[in-house]
């Protein structure tokens with residue numbers, strides 16, 4: 001044990017669970033070269049200073065996918081410790097309104113049934129989101 005360790009970065013992320021009228025949810029695959037490369041995620045990104053979570057989600061979805069959505073209730077908030085940083089995901093349910101999703105910042109996009117999400121590889125922090133979506137699916 002030696003040396004001074006600087007605290008881990010803590011990223012605060014607005015995350016959109018966008019559903020369409022068929023009950024499918026939009027996921028995107030992260031670029032293969034970056035952090036968590038090639039993993040699937042729910043679209044979203046870093047909350048900027050002065051921004052609400054809802055504003056962040058609307059902005060990120062326009063920037064990343066160029067579609068129009070409605071941001072509804074918070075589904076959950078998850079804090080997860082990765083090896084090199086900590087992340088808090090502020091996850092909101094959202095409804096797809098219009099526009100064809102464009103893979104502007106990602107590798108690819110898919111609409112998936114929540115019960116088929118186990119076939120996709122997501123970051124560790126996402127397990128709870130997927131469980132919640134599957135529980136909701138059963139209740140409906």
Ligand SMILES: Nc1nc2c([nH]c(=O)n2[C@H]2C[C@H](O)[C@@H](COP(=O)(O)OP(=O)(O)OP(=O)(O)O)O2)c(=O)[nH]1
Nearest residue numbers: 011013015036041042043044045046087123125126
């Ligand atoms: N968007 C999104 N990010 C997620 C999910 N699960 C998860 O662990 N993350 C992590 C991965 C990234 O470290 C971070 C989001 O980073 P980002 O790459 O979308 O955001 P950003 O461009 O604003 O951030 P950065 O490149 O400046 O670090 O949150 C998820 O489902 N969606």
Ligand SMILES: [Mg+2]
Nearest residue numbers: 043044045046
């Ligand atoms: Mg992002």
